[in-house]
Amino acid sequence: MANILSVRGISRTFEVAGRAPTVALQATDLDVAENDFITILGPSGCGKSTLLRIVAGLDKQSSGEVLLDGKRIDGPGADRGMVFQSYTLFPWLTVRDNVCFGLRERGLPRQQQLEIADAFLHKVGLRGFESHYPKQLSGGMQQRTALARALANNPRILLMDEPFGALDHQTRELMQELLLGIWESEKKTVLFVTHDIDEAVFMGSRVMVMSARPGRIKLDRAVPIPHPRHYSLKTTPVFAELKAELTEQVRAEVIASQNATTTAS
Amino acid sequence: MKPLTPVAPATRVTLGIAFFVLFVAVWAIATLGGFVPKTFLADPITMVKSGYTLIAEMGFLKDIGMTVWRVLGGFIIAALIALPLGVLMGAYKPIEAFFEPFVSFARYLPASAFIPLLILWAGIGEAQKLSVIFIGSFFQLVLMIAVAVGNTRRDLVEAAYTLGASDSSLVKRVLIPGAAPEIAEILRMVLGWAWTYVIVAELIGASSGIGHMITDSQALLATDQIIFGIIVIGLIGLVSDLLFKRVNRQLFPWAALGK
Numbered sequence A: 001m002a003n004i005l006s007v008r009g010i011s012r013t014f015e016v017a018g019r020a021p022t023v024a025l026q027a028t029d030l031d032v033a034e035n036d037f038i039t040i041l042g043p044s045g046c047g048k049s050t051l052l053r054i055v056a057g058l059d060k061q062s063s064g065e066v067l068l069d070g071k072r073i074d075g076p077g078a079d080r081g082m083v084f085q086s087y088t089l090f091p092w093l094t095v096r097d098n099v100c101f102g103l104r105e106r107g108l109p110r111q112q113q114l115e116i117a118d119a120f121l122h123k124v125g126l127r128g129f130e131s132h133y134p135k136q137l138s139g140g141m142q143q144r145t146a147l148a149r150a151l152a153n154n155p156r157i158l159l160m161d162e163p164f165g166a167l168d169h170q171t172r173e174l175m176q177e178l179l180l181g182i183w184e185s186e187k188k189t190v191l192f193v194t195h196d197i198d199e200a201v202f203m204g205s206r207v208m209v210m211s212a213r214p215g216r217i218k219l220d221r222a223v224p225i226p227h228p229r230h231y232s233l234k235t236t237p238v239f240a241e242l243k244a245e246l247t248e249q250v251r252a253e254v255i256a257s258q259n260a261t262t263t264a265s
Numbered sequence B: 001m002k003p004l005t006p007v008a009p010a011t012r013v014t015l016g017i018a019f020f021v022l023f024v025a026v027w028a029i030a031t032l033g034g035f036v037p038k039t040f041l042a043d044p045i046t047m048v049k050s051g052y053t054l055i056a057e058m059g060f061l062k063d064i065g066m067t068v069w070r071v072l073g074g075f076i077i078a079a080l081i082a083l084p085l086g087v088l089m090g091a092y093k094p095i096e097a098f099f100e101p102f103v104s105f106a107r108y109l110p111a112s113a114f115i116p117l118l119i120l121w122a123g124i125g126e127a128q129k130l131s132v133i134f135i136g137s138f139f140q141l142v143l144m145i146a147v148a149v150g151n152t153r154r155d156l157v158e159a160a161y162t163l164g165a166s167d168s169s170l171v172k173r174v175l176i177p178g179a180a181p182e183i184a185e186i187l188r189m190v191l192g193w194a195w196t197y198v199i200v201a202e203l204i205g206a207s208s209g210i211g212h213m214i215t216d217s218q219a220l221l222a223t224d225q226i227i228f229g230i231i232v233i234g235l236i237g238l239v240s241d242l243l244f245k246r247v248n249r250q251l252f253p254w255a256a257l258g259k
Ligand SMILES: Nc1ncnc2c1ncn2[C@@H]1O[C@H](COP(=O)(O)OP(=O)(O)OP(=O)(O)O)[C@@H](O)[C@H]1O
Pocket: A014, A015, A016, A022, A023, A024, A042, A043, A044, A045, A046, A047, A048, A049, A050, A051, A195, A213
């Protein structure tokens, strides 16, 4: 299968005045095939957000290149949709107009914008909330709107940086099923950062673990569980086995990153 | 009382009016009770009577009209130039680097100190009055608008870019609408300051306006008229403030949510 996204030898060094520069990412390679759902795990500060931001074009790599459909990425664009951990709906726009934001940017006629927006709002279960303002929504509803907003743009790849990180456990599980359902029906390609191992295994068709800083991808496992997935599979042996392995791997990296900070200070 | 807990609208209005009543009561007791000599401070009743005379016989309404016209004229000219400049400075850092140091400097130049110069340049006509208001409000507006626009949340800017926004539509569709309620607040505040400048401008070299009436009354030791003039200014300020607030709330319903 052809790769949608190729990350080639990406590194990113942050220069901080008066201190040693931080190497956030080092020589990272990643290939994403059409319809992959890749979940990325790793200790805090290992460069997961940095990697996603570089793919989104919001940050510039220090070396290497990112190719989307074989074309070099240089800056952000509507072909890569992003859902952030923080709530980033535009507070001055209603839910519906938030979803229309990218469509209007493309110059679609208003009627068509509304049709697309309402269809996606329906998919994420927000019918009846179209004319609410973001501040009138719960955190979970805001993230669902953000998801609808990103999907409405019909991006080649969806980048998600701990999108459910701020939500409570129950809402989070519902959101996982919702996203998985949409991914299964829409045939999307997703790059999904999380620090929740359950989430990574349940959602991912491939799970990756990044090493402690400087980050690179140290483990890449296909998840041998067929789709569509039901939440009950979280109690099956296959799930438990993979989860145990990943827990070990992530734990080793968390310890490594803690040792690194204690020796550094 | 709990900190930051809102009060019911009716209670708020009652409390607000109560202080006005208390204020007038203290004033009435001090003057009508004979604790303060009449030459220094007129009592409320005399003030209302001479206010009536001013309006009915001395054409004070025309003075009020002149003053309002000057404030609005000078302020609107300042706002029309300050808005685009402030937005550009907030959005584009090189433009900000070019203007900001000068504007920060000019902001501290007291508008009233320009009056002698302005009389020299523009005479004692309307141009001079408008210039005082302009100088007093323009630089403040520019700086505050630039800050409001520049403070746009970075994550909203990034979200807009990932949705395909171009640079110019980022300014039009994110920076401006995001900062709009704050800009409206800034306009409201600076308009309040403009009111204090106009009176100063009218105290010196004017033949009409509330400030001119006050200087005239000073020569006659008519404290009742002076106080009436001051109260009229206060009332107009209060009304314009309330109107502004109401319009802002109508225009930006989302900004009041969750406050
Ligand atoms: N703008 C920046 N300036 C300086 N250092 C930065 C900047 N952004 C990130 N870093 C550093 O780069 C490293 C990686 O950051 P990044 O946000 O990618 O981590 P992360 O894996 O997403 O962590 P978390 O799981 O906590 O979100 C961190 O050590 C961080 O301090």
